[in-house]
Every structure is written in structure tokens, then in C-alpha cells.
Amino acid sequence: MRKKYVMAPGPTPIPAEVLAEASMPIIHHRTPQFQAIFKAAHEGLQMLFRTKQPVMTFASVGTGVMESAVANLTSPGEKVLVASSGHFGNRWKDICQVFGVQAELFESEWGQPVDPEEVRKRLKASPDIKLVFTTLNETSTGVVNDIQALAKAAHEAGALIVVDAISGLGAMPCETDAWGIDVILSGSQKGFMIPPGLGFVCAQPKAVEKTKTAKNPRYYFSYDKALKKLTEEKMPDTPFTPAISLVIQLKKALEIIKEEGVENVWKRHAGLAKATRAGVEALGLKLFAPKAPSAALTSVIAPAGIDSGLINKTFRDTYGISIAGGQGKEKGKIFRIGHLGYVDGSDVLLGVATLEMVMHKVGHKVPLGTGVKAAQEILLVENL
Amino acid sequence: MRKKYVMAPGPTPIPAEVLAEASMPIIHHRTPQFQAIFKAAHEGLQMLFRTKQPVMTFASVGTGVMESAVANLTSPGEKVLVASSGHFGNRWKDICQVFGVQAELFESEWGQPVDPEEVRKRLKASPDIKLVFTTLNETSTGVVNDIQALAKAAHEAGALIVVDAISGLGAMPCETDAWGIDVILSGSQKGFMIPPGLGFVCAQPKAVEKTKTAKNPRYYFSYDKALKKLTEEKMPDTPFTPAISLVIQLKKALEIIKEEGVENVWKRHAGLAKATRAGVEALGLKLFAPKAPSAALTSVIAPAGIDSGLINKTFRDTYGISIAGGQGKEKGKIFRIGHLGYVDGSDVLLGVATLEMVMHKVGHKVPLGTGVKAAQEILLVENL
Numbered sequence: 001m002r003k004k005y006v007m008a009p010g011p012t013p014i015p016a017e018v019l020a021e022a023s024m025p026i027i028h029h030r031t032p033q034f035q036a037i038f039k040a041a042h043e044g045l046q047m048l049f050r051t052k053q054p055v056m057t058f059a060s061v062g063t064g065v066m067e068s069a070v071a072n073l074t075s076p077g078e079k080v081l082v083a084s085s086g087h088f089g090n091r092w093k094d095i096c097q098v099f100g101v102q103a104e105l106f107e108s109e110w111g112q113p114v115d116p117e118e119v120r121k122r123l124k125a126s127p128d129i130k131l132v133f134t135t136l137n138e139t140s141t142g143v144v145n146d147i148q149a150l151a152k153a154a155h156e157a158g159a160l161i162v163v164d165a166i167s168g169l170g171a172m173p174c175e176t177d178a179w180g181i182d183v184i185l186s187g188s189q190k191g192f193m194i195p196p197g198l199g200f201v202c203a204q205p206k207a208v209e210k211t212k213t214a215k216n217p218r219y220y221f222s223y224d225k226a227l228k229k230l231t232e233e234k235m236p237d238t239p240f241t242p243a244i245s246l247v248i249q250l251k252k253a254l255e256i257i258k259e260e261g262v263e264n265v266w267k268r269h270a271g272l273a274k275a276t277r278a279g280v281e282a283l284g285l286k287l288f289a290p291k292a293p294s295a296a297l298t299s300v301i302a303p304a305g306i307d308s309g310l311i312n313k314t315f316r317d318t319y320g321i322s323i324a325g326g327q328g329k330e331k332g333k334i335f336r337i338g339h340l341g342y343v344d345g346s347d348v349l350l351g352v353a354t355l356e357m358v359m360h361k362v363g364h365k366v367p368l369g370t371g372v373k374a375a376q377e378i379l380l381v382e383n384l
Numbered sequence: 385m386r387k388k389y390v391m392a393p394g395p396t397p398i399p400a401e402v403l404a405e406a407s408m409p410i411i412h413h414r415t416p417q418f419q420a421i422f423k424a425a426h427e428g429l430q431m432l433f434r435t436k437q438p439v440m441t442f443a444s445v446g447t448g449v450m451e452s453a454v455a456n457l458t459s460p461g462e463k464v465l466v467a468s469s470g471h472f473g474n475r476w477k478d479i480c481q482v483f484g485v486q487a488e489l490f491e492s493e494w495g496q497p498v499d500p501e502e503v504r505k506r507l508k509a510s511p512d513i514k515l516v517f518t519t520l521n522e523t524s525t526g527v528v529n530d531i532q533a534l535a536k537a538a539h540e541a542g543a544l545i546v547v548d549a550i551s552g553l554g555a556m557p558c559e560t561d562a563w564g565i566d567v568i569l570s571g572s573q574k575g576f577m578i579p580p581g582l583g584f585v586c587a588q589p590k591a592v593e594k595t596k597t598a599k600n601p602r603y604y605f606s607y608d609k610a611l612k613k614l615t616e617e618k619m620p621d622t623p624f625t626p627a628i629s630l631v632i633q634l635k636k637a638l639e640i641i642k643e644e645g646v647e648n649v650w651k652r653h654a655g656l657a658k659a660t661r662a663g664v665e666a667l668g669l670k671l672f673a674p675k676a677p678s679a680a681l682t683s684v685i686a687p688a689g690i691d692s693g694l695i696n697k698t699f700r701d702t703y704g705i706s707i708a709g710g711q712g713k714e715k716g717k718i719f720r721i722g723h724l725g726y727v728d729g730s731d732v733l734l735g736v737a738t739l740e741m742v743m744h745k746v747g748h749k750v751p752l753g754t755g756v757k758a759a760q761e762i763l764l765v766e767n768l
Contacts, residue, residue, distance in 0.1 A: 004409065004411070006409075006410060006411070006412055008412050010625070011410045011411075011412060011413070011625070011628060012410075013409070013410065014409070014410050019406070019407040019408070019409065019410075020407050022403070022406030022407055022579075022629060023403045023404050023406055023407035024403070025388065025390075025397070025398070025403065026390060026395045026396075026397065026398050026403075026573075026579055027388065027390070027395075027706070028390055028392050028395060028706035029395070029580075030708075031700060031706060059443065059444055059445045059448065059580065059581050060443055060444055060448070060604070061443045061624050061625045061626075061627065062624070062625070063603070063604050063623075063624040063625075064443065064444070064448075064604040064624075066604075067603050067604045071601075094603065095603045098601045098602065098603045098606075099601045099603075100601065187625075189410075189625065189628075195406075195410055195627065195628055195629035195630075196413075196443065196625045196626065196627050196628055196629075197443050197581045197627030197628075197629070197630060216601065217455075217482045217483045217484065217600065217601070218482065219447070219451050219478065219479045219482045219483075220444070220447050220448040220450075220451045222482075239447075240445050240446070240447040240448075241394070241395070241445045241446070241447075241571075241573065241580045242445075242580065243445065243579065243580050243581030243627075243630075244395060244573075244579055244580055244581075245406060245579035245580075245581070245629075245630075246579075246581060246627075246629075246630075316415065322411070322412035322415060324414075
């Protein structure tokens with residue numbers, strides 16, 4: 001017997017009461033009963049996005065809503081800047097290329113955040129760029145970008161900023177309205193604590209205005225259609241059938257988040273991340289992103305001579321815990337421990353204790369209990 | 385206390401054992417455990433699609449996979465034929481327009497199927513058309529199109545045929561390979577007996593060939609990416625995070641379908657539809673689509689002077705049963721009773737008996753029990 005745990009930066013663990021919602025009989029979406037659920041979920045989304053704007057919900061995973069931003073905001077031939085700090089940031093460029101958009105890629109060293117000063121310079125050098133795509137939490141490297149500073153740099157150049165907050169939203173401060181994020185998007189299997197299958201997008205009026213002249217094609221992901229249904233009728237609605245069971249789970253999960261309070265949720269993630277990093281470093285392991293480490297996951301460099309895939313596999317096959325490996329050019333070199341969504345101090349204790357066990361199994365002996373002690377000290381201070 | 389029932393042509397009722405799957409703890413998608421589930425689900429999809437080709441799964445509802453067909457198969461300026469028999473057929477034209485495709489719309493009278501002879505004539509008159517979009521089961525009117533004949537007409541003209549089988553697949557004969565359907569797509573909340581949020585697409589090699597020269601943009605819905613992940617590795621996989629919980633439910637639902645046998649599932653739907661029609665007609669009500677009635681739903685004309693919305697509302701608010709109203713130009717004029725997916729003779733008995741009650745409530749007295757008797761006679765003969 002071996003219990004199963006998910007400690008990945010998505011999908012994340014789901015509270016039992018949220019899982020239970022999906023086992024209730026299906027209801028039709030064009031009913032007052034579902035409309036009330038959708039309205040409550042929508043208010044919860046506005047709370048988590050920290051916005052007064054409508055938040056669109058699509059039946060899609062994160063990449064679909066990334067594509068939606070390109071399709072709704074750009075025209076073929078347009079020049080844009082992609083400010084990337086890794087695998088998912090680079091995806092913006094791939095999508096732009098498919099849509100005939102000229103994406104200038106500015107990629108930070110992996111493990112480092114994007115430097116807002118550099119973005120400012122690039123925008124000054126290319127005054128025809130009026131759109132910047134970037135990432136809040138780069139899941140592939142465990143780095144957080146300074147979105148407030150990046151938004152400022154974009155706005156100074158008269159550009160709009162589009163932020164992939166798929167794995168970051170809910171785990172760390174992100175102020176859609178206060179920071180002036182023009183378009184922000186996220187996905188359900190991350191800080192939302194529900195299964196994958198929903199994508200969310202919030203666009204400020206200026207961005208909505210830009211969609212009106214943007215020529216790239218979109219139908220399923222049309223912001224115009226989605227916003228009309230969301231705002232022009234008595235009850236918020238969707239243009240096409242919503243993913244009913246996931247929306248019902250979303251409503252429930254957002255109630256749990258509301259009860260804790262969004263700022264407390266951020267604080268919890270920050271504390272758990274700090275404890276995880278302390279545990280990892282106490283074992284003599286090196287953090288991959290020490291400069292701007294994510295509150296959602298901790299990326300760790302595998303000891304010399306050990307393939308990080310083996311660490312990953314041992315976590316999973318010997319101890320029943322799904323963590324994540326390296327992606328793109330860091331495949332085999334780093335491993336990533338998620339502490340995102342429905343996680344608390346117990347998860348960190350278990351994660352760090354298991355990391356010590358795994359290190360022994362893969363032949364990299366560490367002093368047992370040392371990482372746990374370091375994590376405990378932080379958790380005690382943070383009351384987690 | 386009033387029990388709730390869904391008798392709509394989507395979402396459809398979900399077996400309790402399929403609902404229960406969604407309340408199991410989430411698992412990570414990049415694990416041997418999930419890969420085995422995805423492989424089994426994929427084999428089930430091939431069974432239901434009656435194909436040896438790979439069947440792609442997207443986190444999306446039906447409209448998204450309709451868009452995927454246009455995005456993957458067409459180029460701006462291309463001429464295509466849309467053979468429509470109602471609201472959802474016409475959606476093909478809307479999507480084509482967004483993608484700069486010149487769609488010639490041939491729309492049958494609502495309530496009538498598309499005449500394959502007419503399609504043949506149109507293709508002869510426009511030999512530059514090499515792509516036909518149509519619908520297996522037109523949900524808005526309750527009509528079934530003769531896809532075998534339409535495919536033949538398209539192929540005679542050297543054109544490919546794309547079939548929206550969203551609400552039809554699983555409820556009625558549809559032979560992807562044997563009829564030579566070049567592209568066929570469906571959605572999860574219909575014959576599949578799971579919640580909305582998955583879209584499926586199967587493309588024959590000739591259609592895959594056409595995607596290679598098709599210039600419209602696609603990334604999230606790229607067939608090239610999806611097919612590579614589905615076929616080029618040891619285990620079938622997806623390019624982006626799958627909607628894990630829905631895929632797990634899909635696997636379970638397809639096991640239930642396999643146990644009954646696909647042809648028996650078709651036969652059951654045909655018998656239930658026949659019994660429903662007999663019940664409706666015995667009450668003196670007129671069928672909206674008597675010529676080619678669907679096995680998935682029965683569309684009925686509301687008696688003169690009665691808004692079909694009131695019938696719909698009375699079903700729902702007084703008797704706890706969600707049926708469907710008219711769409712587009714039939715709004716207020718027809719109502720639609722679904723018998724799709726997880727339905728049996730008991731559902732038909734309840735549906736027809738409730739229809740009698742509703743008719744009394746809305747002031748259109750019918751002889752109580754008469755419809756039920758007519759339905760019972762069919763169910764006895766059909767052993768349902």
C-alpha cells in the first residue's frame with residue numbers, strides 16, 4: 001500500500017469537497033440553477049483576479065487561452081515583444097508565428113526573471129511595438145516575473161501587456177486592475193484547485209478596444225462573443241456550452257479561497273515556498289531560481305551526475321508522489337516540487353522528508369532530517 | 385421534494401459510476417497510470433467512431449472542434465459548401481466567414497434533411513469547391529442527415545466531407561471508415577454520457593494531407609501537433625495538458641458502451657425514439673421532423689397559441705425535468721425531448737407521462753395515459 005500525492009505545479013491536489021461536486025448529477029446549463037452557479041463562480045473569479053472587469057471562462061486548457069489572446073488582439077504582420085523567462089514564455093512566440101505576427105523574443109537566462117529595464121530599452125528601440133506578451137510565473141523554471149514593473153515599462157511605451165498567469169494566479173500577489181494588466185489569463189488546474197479544462201481571461205477596456213481592429217480569426221475564443229454573453233444579459237452566460245461540472249467545482253473551490261481570504265492564500269504560498277527552499281538548501285542542493293523564486297513551485301538542480309528524471313521517477317514509483325522534471329533545455333537537469341493550490345505545511349514536511357529519502361535511494365546521501373528541520377523552523381515562524 | 389432529470393439533447397444524464405470517477409483524487413497526466421487510461425479511452429473512441437484512424441481529444445466543447453476543422457483544413461479565399469439543416473449546420477458558415485473562407489450555404493427547410501441530390505448538383509455547378517461541411521444529427525430541429533449519401537456526393541465531385549457528429553455519434557449508425565467520412569467530430573456531453581468539456585476529431589489520411597497546405601492559423605487545435613502526440617510515441621498522448629478528470633470519465637463511459645455493444649446502443653436509441661414519437665403523436669401533437677427523425681431527440685411543434693417556452697419551463701419548474709426549447713427561428717415554436725446517451729425505456733415512459741401532465745398544466749388538455757400507452761406498445765415490441 002502506498003498513498004498517492006500530487007506535488008506538481010499543475011495539476012494540483014483538489015479538496016475532497018471540490019471532488020465531490022463532480023459526482024453530483026449533471027444539470028442543464030440553460031437553467032436558473034446553473035446560471036446562479038455561474039454567476040457566483042464569476043464573482044469568485046473577479047475576487048481572485050482582483051478586478052472589476054468581467055472574467056471570461058472557456059472550456060479549454062491554458063494554451064487555448066494563450067492562443068485566444070493572440071487571436072483576439074493581433075493582426076498578421078504586426079510586431080510584438082515576447083518577454084520570456086522559459087519554456088512557457090517562449091510558447092507566446094510560437095503562437096504568434098502561427099498567426100503571422102512578428103514576435104521579437106527577449107528571453108532571460110533560464111532561472112532568471114525578465115529584466116524590466118531591458119524590456120523598456122527594447123520598446124524604445126522598436127516604437128512600432130504596441131503589445132508585450134509575458135508570464136507571471138514561469139512554470140518551467142520556477143521564476144516569478146515582476147509584472148507590475150513590466151506593465152509600467154509597457155505602458156510608458158504606449159504598449160499593452162498580456163500576462164500568462166496560468167500557474168501563478170492565486171499563489172502570489174497579482175493585481176489585475178491596480179497594476180493595469182491589460183489582458184491576463186489563467187487555467188483551472190493550478191491555484192484554482194480544480195481539474196484541468198477551464199481557461200480564464202480578463203481584458204481591460206483598452207484591450208477590448210484593440211480586439212475591434214485585430215484581424216486574426218477567432219470564433220470559439222472570441223472575446224466579443226464571450227463578453228456579450230457575460231455582460232449584456234441579466235445573468236452572466238457563455239456563448240457555447242460551458243464545461244458544466246468543472247464550473248460547479250470552480251464555484252466550490254472559489255468559496256474555499258474566499259473563506260481563507262485571497263491575501264492569506266498568497267501569504268500561505270509564500271511561507272510554504274520559503275520552507276521548501278530552506279529544506280532543499282539545508283540538504284546542500286542548489287536552487288535553480290534563487291533570484292526570483294516562485295511561491296508556486298521550487299526548482300532544484302539535480303546533483304552532479306544524477307539525471308533529474310531518476311529523482312522524479314523515484315518520487316513517483318517508490319513514494320507515490322508526482323513531482324515534475326525539467327522541460328526544454330533543462331530536461332534531465334532540474335526537478336520541480338509544486339506547492340500550489342490545496343497545500344499546507346504538512347505537504348511541505350512530507351515533500352522535504354521524501355526528498356531526503358529519494359536522495360538516499362538515488363545514491364546522493366544527505367543527512368536525514370536536516371532538510372525537514374530547516375523547513376520546520378520556517379513553518380513555525382510562519383505559523384504554517 | 386422533486387427529483388431532477390435531464391431529458392435534453394445535451395448535456396445528457398451520466399451513469400452514477402461515471403460520475404463517481406470524477407470524485408477520485410486527481411492524478412498527474414505525465415504518468416504511466418494516466419497514459420494507460422488515455423490509451424484505453426482512445427481505443428474506446430476508435431470503437432465508437434468505427435475507425436482505425438487515430439481520434440484526437442481536445443479540451444473544448446463542440447464548437448471548438450468545429451472551428452478546428454475549418455482552421456486545419458481551409459485557406460483564406462477558398463470556396464466550400466455548407467450543407468445545413470438548421471442552427472448548428474449554419475454555424476459552419478459563421479465559422480468559415482471568420483476564417484475568410486467563402487462558404488456557399490445550402491440550407492434545407494428546417495425540419496427536413498439535406499437532399500444529397502441537391503448537394504450533387506451544387507458541387508457540379510461549382511467544380512472549384514473541394515470541401516463540404518455538414519451535420520449528422522441537427523440538434524436544433526431533430527433531423528438526421530444521410531451522411532453516407534452526402535459523402536458519396538462529395539467524393540464524386542472530388543471533394544472531402546467534414547461531418548459535425550456532435551449530438552449524433554453513439555445514438556445512430558455512423559461509419560467513419562466504411563462511409564469514407566473524411567473528417568468527423570463530436571463532443572463529450574452527448575452520446576458519450578460524460579460532462580461537457582471534451583471534443584473529438586477523426587481525420588482520414590486524405591484530410592490530413594489537405595491540412596498540410598491549408599493556410600488558416602491553428603495552434604491549440606493543430607491536428608499536426610495532436611496526431612504526432614497520438615501516434616508517434618509508444619503511448620498515445622496530447623500536446624497540451626488534457627482535461628484529466630473528463631478523460632477518466634470518458635474511459636469509464638466507453639467501457640459501459642463496449643459492454644452493451646455499439647450496434648445495440650444504436651438499436652436502443654432507435655427504439656426509444658420510435659416510442660417517444662408514438663407517444664407524442666398519440667396525444668395529437670405534431671412532429672417537427674417527421675421525414676428523417678433523429679434517434680437522439682424528438683422535436684415537437686407546440687400546439688397553436690402555446691409558446692413552447694412555457695412547455696419547457698413547466699417541465700423544468702413543475703416536474704424537475706430539463707428538456708430543450710426551439711432555437712433560432714423556431715424559438716417559442718417547438719420543444720425538444722432528448723433520449724440520448726444514458727437513457728432507457730423508463731425515461732421514455734416518464735418523459736411521455738410528464739408531457740401529458742405538462743399539456744394539462746399549460747391548458748392543452750390531452751387524454752391522460754394515451755401517449756404512455758402508445759409508447760408502451762412500442763417498448764414492448766422493441767424489448768426496451
